[in-house]
Amino acid sequence: MAxxxxxxxxxxxTDLVGFDEDAGSLVYGKQASTPGEPALALAATLKxxxxxxxxxxxxxxxxxxxxxxxxxxxxxxxxxxTTAGFEDVPFIGRLDxxxxxxxxxxxxxxxxxxxxxYGIAERIDHDGAVLVPLTEEALDDLVAFVERQMVGGQxxxxxxxxxxxxxxxxxxxxxxxxxxxxxxxxSVSVSHEVSPTWREYExxxxxxxxxxxxxxxxxxxxxVRGTLDRLGIAAPASMLKSxxxxxxxxxxxxxxxxxxxxxxxxxxxxxxxxxRLAGVEHAFSLDMGGTxxxxxxxxxxxxxxxxxxxxxxxxxxxxxxxDVATLGAGGGSIAWIDKGGLxxxxxxxxxxxxxxxxxxxxxxxxxxxxANLILGRLxxxxxxxGQIALDPEAPAxxxxxxxxxxxxxxxxxxxxxxxxxxxxxxxxxxxxIKLIAVDRGLDPRQFVLIPFxxxxxxxxxxxARLLGxxxxxxxxxxxxxxxxxxLAADWRVDRVWTIFGRSTHLNVAAIAERLDALTASAVAExxxxxxxxxxxxxxxxxxxxxxxxxxxxxxxxxxxxxxAVAEEMAARFGRAHDEFYGFALEGEPxxxxxxxxxxxxxxxxxxxxxxxxxxxxxxxxxxxxxxxxGLGYVETPxxxxxxxxxxxTRSGPAIIEEPDSTTVVHPGDSLTVRGDGLLELSVG
Numbered sequence: 001m002a003x004x005x006x007x008x009x010x011x012x013x014t015d016l017v018g019f020d021e022d023a024g025s026l027v028y029g030k031q032a033s034t035p036g037e038p039a040l041a042l043a044a045t046l047k048x049x050x051x052x053x054x055x056x057x058x059x060x061x062x063x064x065x066x067x068x069x070x071x072x073x074x075x076x077x078x079x080x081x082t083t084a085g086f087e088d089v090p091f092i093g094r095l096d097x098x099x100x101x102x103x104x105x106x107x108x109x110x111x112x113x114x115x116x117x118y119g120i121a122e123r124i125d126h127d128g129a130v131l132v133p134l135t136e137e138a139l140d141d142l143v144a145f146v147e148r149q150m151v152g153g154q155x156x157x158x159x160x161x162x163x164x165x166x167x168x169x170x171x172x173x174x175x176x177x178x179x180x181x182x183x184x185x186x187s188v189s190v191s192h193e194v195s196p197t198w199r200e201y202e203x204x205x206x207x208x209x210x211x212x213x214x215x216x217x218x219x220x221x222x223x224v225r226g227t228l229d230r231l232g233i234a235a236p237a238s239m240l241k242s243x244x245x246x247x248x249x250x251x252x253x254x255x256x257x258x259x260x261x262x263x264x265x266x267x268x269x270x271x272x273x274x275x276r277l278a279g280v281e282h283a284f285s286l287d288m289g290g291t292x293x294x295x296x297x298x299x300x301x302x303x304x305x306x307x308x309x310x311x312x313x314x315x316x317x318x319x320x321x322x323d324v325a326t327l328g329a330g331g332g333s334i335a336w337i338d339k340g341g342l343x344x345x346x347x348x349x350x351x352x353x354x355x356x357x358x359x360x361x362x363x364x365x366x367x368x369x370x371a372n373l374i375l376g377r378l379x380x381x382x383x384x385x386g387q388i389a390l391d392p393e394a395p396a397x398x399x400x401x402x403x404x405x406x407x408x409x410x411x412x413x414x415x416x417x418x419x420x421x422x423x424x425x426x427x428x429x430x431x432x433i434k435l436i437a438v439d440r441g442l443d444p445r446q447f448v449l450i451p452f453x454x455x456x457x458x459x460x461x462x463x464a465r466l467l468g469x470x471x472x473x474x475x476x477x478x479x480x481x482x483x484x485x486x487l488a489a490d491w492r493v494d495r496v497w498t499i500f501g502r503s504t505h506l507n508v509a510a511i512a513e514r515l516d517a518l519t520a521s522a523v524a525e526x527x528x529x530x531x532x533x534x535x536x537x538x539x540x541x542x543x544x545x546x547x548x549x550x551x552x553x554x555x556x557x558x559x560x561x562x563x564a565v566a567e568e569m570a571a572r573f574g575r576a577h578d579e580f581y582g583f584a585l586e587g588e589p590x591x592x593x594x595x596x597x598x599x600x601x602x603x604x605x606x607x608x609x610x611x612x613x614x615x616x617x618x619x620x621x622x623x624x625x626x627x628x629x630g631l632g633y634v635e636t637p638x639x640x641x642x643x644x645x646x647x648x649t650r651s652g653p654a655i656i657e658e659p660d661s662t663t664v665v666h667p668g669d670s671l672t673v674r675g676d677g678l679l680e681l682s683v684g
Contacts, residue, residue: 002020002021002022002023002054002055002057003018003019003020003021003027003049003051003054003055003056003057004018004019004021004056004057004058004059004487004605005017005018005046005049005051005056005058005059005060005487006018006059006060006061006062006266006483006484006485006486006487006488006489007042007045007059007060007061007062007483007486008061008062008063008263008266008480008482008483008485008486009033009038009041009042009061009062009063009064009065009263010033010064010263010289010482012032012033012289012290012351012352013030013031013032013033013479014030014031014032014033014034014038014041014042014044014045015028015029015030015045015479015480015482015483015660016028016029016030016045016046016048016049016480016483017029017477017480017483017484017486017487018049018051018487019487019605020054021057026476026477026484027049028049028477028480029045029046029048029049030045030048030384030385030479030480030659030660031044031045031048035068037223038063038065038220038223039220039223039224039226039227042061042223042224042227043227043230043231046227046231046233047231051231051233052231052232052233056233056235057235058235058236058237058238059228059233059235059236059237059238060237060238060239060240060246060486060487060489061224061237061238061239061240061249061486062239062240062262062263062265062266062482062483062485062486063220063239063240063259063262063263064262064263065216065217065220066213066216066217066256066259066260066262067260067261067262067263067311069212069213069216069217070111070209070212070213070260070311070315071311073111074216075111075157075212075213075214075215075216076155076156076157076187076211076212076213076214076215076216077113077116077149077154077155077156077157078111078112078116078156078157078158078159078208078211078212079112079116079117079118079145079146079149079156079157079158079159080112080116080117080118080158080159080161080204080208081118081120081142081158081159081160081161081162081175082117082118082119082120082160082161082162082163082204083119083120083122083123083124083162083163084119084120084121084122084123085119086119086163086200087114087117087118087119088114088117089161089200089201089204090110090111090112090117090201090204090205090208091110091114092201093107093110093201093205094201094316108315110205110208110315111205111208111209111212111315112159112208116149118142118145120134120138120141120142120162120175121134121135121138122134122138122162122171123163124162124163124164124165124167124168124171125164126164126167127167128164128167128168129168130168134171134174134175139174139175139178142175142178142179143178143179143182143183146158146179146183146186147182147183150183155215156186156187157186157187157188157189157211157212157214157215158179158186158187158188158189158211159189159191159204159207159208159210159211159212160172160175160176160188160189160190160191160207161190161191161200161203161204161207161208162175162191163200165190165191165192165196166191166192166196166197166198166203166497166498167498169190169192169196172190172191172192173190173192175190176188176190187211187214187215187218188211189207189208189210189211189214190207191203191204191206191207194206194207194210194255194257194319195207195257195318195319195496196496196497196498197318197496197497197498197594198498198500198593198594199318201316202308202316202318203318205315205316205317205318206257206316206317206318206319209257209260209311209315209317210255210256210257213256213257213260214253214256216256217252217253217256217259218253221239221249221252221253224237224249225237225249236248236530237249238252238529239252239259239262240259240262240265240266240269240485240486240489241258241259241262241265241492242258242259242260242261242262242264242265242309242319242320242321242322243258243265243305243319243320243321243322243492243494244265244268244269244303244322244485244489244490244492245489245490245491245492245493245494245600246486246489246490246491246492246529247529248528248529248530251528251529257317257319258319260309260311260317260319260321261309261321261322261324263482264287264294264322264324264326264482265321265322265324265485265489266481266482266483266484266485266486266489267285267287267294267296267324267452267453267481267482267485268285268296268298268303268322268323268324268485269303269322269485269486269488269489269490270285270452270475270481270482270484270485270488271283271285271296271298271303271450271452271481271485272298272301272302272303273484273485273488274450274473274475274678275298275301275448275450275473276301277676277678278448278473278674278676278678278680280298280301280448280473281298281299281300281301282298282299282300282442282446282447282448283297283298283447283448283449283450283473284296284297284298284433284436284444284447284448284449284450284469285297285298285450285451285452286429286433286449286450286451286452286453286456286459286460286463287451287452287453287456287481287482288329288330288331288429288451288453288454288455288456288458288459289330289331289453289454289455290330290331290332290349290351290352290454290455291328291330291332291333291349291351292326292327292328292329292330292349293326293327293329293330293428293429293432293453293456294324294325294326294453295324295325295326295327295429295432295433295436296322296323296324296325297323297436297440297442298450299442303322303323304322304323305320305321305322305323306320306321306322306323307320307496307542307553307594307596309321319494320494320496320596320598325432325435325436327346327347327428327429327432328346328347328348328349329345329346329347329368329425329428329429330346330349330368330455331356331367331368331369331372331454331455332349332350332351332352332355332356332367332368332369333345333346333347333348333349333350333367333368333425334346334348334349334350334365334366334367335365335366335367335368335371335402335417335421335424336348336365337402337405341405343402343406343420343421343424344424345368345421345424345425345428346425346428349367350363350365350367356368356369356370356395357370357394357395357398358370358373358380358390358391358392358394358395359388359390359391360391360394363394364398365398366395366398366399366402366417366421367395368421368422368425368455369390369455370394370395370398370399370418371395371399371417371418371419371421371422372418372422372455372458373390373392373395374392374395374396374399374414374415374418374627375415375418375419375422375626375627376624376625376626376627376633376636377458377626377655377662377664378390378458378662379624379638379655379657379662380392382657382659384454384659384660385659385660396414399413399414399417399418399421400413400414400417401413401417402417402420402421403415403416403417403420406420415627415632415633418627419627419629422459422462423462423629425459426459426462426463426466427466429459429463430463430466430467433463433467434467444467444468444469445467445468445469445470447467447469448469448471448472448473449463449464449467449469449471449472449473450472450473450474450475451463451472451474451478452474452475452478452479452481452482452661453478453479453481453661454478454479454660454661455661456478456661457474457478457656457661457662457663457664457679458661458662458663458664460472460474460663460681461664461665461666461669461681461683462666464683465683469683470682470683471680471681471682471683472680472681472682472683473678473679473680473681474663474678474679474680474681475677475678476641476677476678477658477659477660477661478658478660478661479659479660479661480660487605488603488605489603490600490601490602490603491526491529491530491531491535491600491601491602491603492598492599492600492601493522493523493525493526493529493598493599494522494596494597494598495518495519495521495522495596495597495598495599496594496595496596496597497514497518497594497595498593498594498595499511499514499592499593499594499595500591500592500593501591501592502546502589502590502591502592503566503567503570503589503590503591503592504589506563506566506592508561508562508563508566511561511566511592511595512560512561512562514595515539515556515561515595515597518595518597519537519539519597519599522537522597522598522599523535523537523599525599526599526601529601531601533601533602533604535599535600535601536599536600536601536602537597537598537599537600538555538597538598538600539555539556539558539595539596539597539598540553540554540555540556540596541553541554541556541569541592541593541594541595541596542554542592542593542594542596543569543570543573543590543591543592543593544573544590544591544593545577545585545588545589545590545591546588546589546590546591548591551591551593551594552573552576552577552580553596554569554572554573554576555572556569566592569590569592570590573590574586574590618639618643618644618645618648620637620638620639621638621639621640621643622637622638623635623636623637623638624636624638624655626653626655626664628653628666628667631667634653634667636653636654636655637653637654637655638654638655638657639654639655639656639657640656640657640658641656641657641658641663641679642658644656644673645673646673646674646675647672647673647675648671648672648673649670649671649672649673650665650670650671651665651668651669651670651671652665652666652667652668652669652670652671652684653665653666653667654671656671656679663679663681665681666684667684668684669681669682669683669684670682670684
């Protein structure tokens with residue numbers, strides 16, 4: 001068996017990238033997704049590359065099914081069980097809001113109804129001591145409540161989040177055991193297994209989210225298993241987690257919260273791989289698809305991570321994940337004129353159905369794809385390798401109307417509107433990267449831009465110029481980069497546990513014991529998942545000054561945790577606080593909040609993605625008029641990427657086409673085909 005496979009199951013397309021170890025080359029597959037039954041598209045991509053006949057060594061699947069289930073609220077009906085008196089925690093939430101000055105903005109409702117919340121008589125103290133015991137009578141009453149809700153055949157899941165369960169999980173464990181005993185097959189999520197951390201609302205929200213998508217993920221996993229069985233593929237299969245690692249599919253449906261940003265993680269992993277391939281330490285990734293643009297950050301060769309993210313603003317999920325910022329700027333983003341007469345692009349999207357107007361599938365509003373087509377940047381006969389034929393005339397009238405509203409003459413209105421739409425989308429994406437840079441004290445001019453997704457290479461140069469970035473690296477098959485990220489992903493297990501103590505009276509022995517337990521658990525999961533090499537173990541502690549509300553993560557040195565290490569950690573925190581905030585509070589007590597352990601099993605994937613040149617020289621396959629701001633329509637040579645040899649260079653203007661994306665080389669820029677298969681674009 002020689003084929004290693006990565007798959008990304010997206011809302012519009014299901015992508016596959018495989019590495020043939022015998023031939024030392026990559027293979028690619030792309031099929032339309034089947035949202036109602038995702039496994040059908042997965043089977044089609046596997047058949048496209050003849051995976052069963054070629055032999056499969058391993059497979060990693062990234063998917064958006066968990067994210068979509070939350071966003072579309074298509075998960076199970078959740079019964080929320082908590083300590084009596086705290087049933088309103090999911091509804092009280094937090095005081096923050098997405099739009100500070102929008103008086104009409106409403107926070108999304110939690111994933112549970114108030115009448116489905118049950119308070120059970122029990123109570124754990126802040127130090128883990130039992131204040132109110134959990135009685136057999138209370139357990140029987142809970143079971144009776146759950147059994148009453150099971151009438152009618154609706155799929156149920158139970159989320160259990162008791163006060164201070166991360167300190168003493170025995171009550172949650174008893175509740176889970178009793179429910180599974182009396183209600184076999186019931187989905188039960190308990191907070192000390194899902195997110196054993198403090199902050200009651202975040203822990204409750206995470207546990208509820210985990211419970212809501214558990215049946216959805218179980219059905220998806222079952223479909224994948226059935227597909228592999230029918231195709232006769234017995235190789236180990238895993239799913240890509242939100243933290244960029246992967247987990248054997250047999251264990252995936254037991255940890256659904258770990259997969260809520262699985263689809264986004266693949267792109268960041270791919271960007272990290274290509275940055276390392278090119279010897280780049282600092283890069284921004286720009287994944288521009290049909291609906292949104294996802295922006296990630298690579299610093300010192302590593303992707304950034306978050307300890308919490310939000311699915312639909314106001315629904316926090318407290319599990320480790322890659323740090324991705326998303327905005328509504330994709331090929332399907334709709335252009336419109338607001339009440340003030342200003343052009344807006346997004347966040348509304350035409351999506352895949354009906355799609356942009358040029359699809360001729362019922363779209364009635366112009367999009368970014370329509371604008372790029374009018375400007376000549378897209379080939380109407382080679383969109384997605386010719387799978388979709390585009391009609392340049394379909395959006396012309398709508399674009400002319402926008403152009404005239406912006407003050408352009410009738411003859412130039414469509415071109416003017418198209419440039420304005422594209423430039424607005426570019427400004428939106430560049431501004432998001434600027435916000436990220438300002439927030440983290442970064443200088444974008446010291447970064448490389450790595451664009452992918454179907455639309456990323458079309459817009460990359462303009463975004464880079466707005467940011468002062470002069471170097472762009474475009475991966476092979478940019479539209480399949482998330483699938484490649486699944487292929488290249490490491491094994492990764494994150495463990496986090498709240499301990500809470502102050503530097504003035506710290507229980508060093510308890511922290512040392514918990515660190516050892518977390519490390520052993522993380523490494524054991526790596527082994528169970530099939531990693532046989534030497535793991536990389538990273539440890540850190542979330543710390544803050546007494547009285548502060550938020551923490552900073554500080555790396556732990558290797559070796560045992562001792563009183564001397566605790567003092568060193570307090571000093572490290574002071575330096576980190578000074579670096580981030582510009583000051584430190586000498587002599588103030590430091591609080592130790594969360595212990596974090598990460599075990600990484602590095603991938604042994606040894607592909608360089610070398611260019612597969614078909615000839616020593618490359619000639620244009622065509623030429624067409626392409627509009628550039630200030631120059632009008634310029635006759636521009638068109639090249640096919642697979643025909644460009646390593647070492648090929650070209651000054652703009654030029655268009656580089658491939659089945660899943662298009663690269664636009666502007667006048668004054670230069671393009672080089674690197675020996676590792678990357679296109680390097682230098683902004684003039």
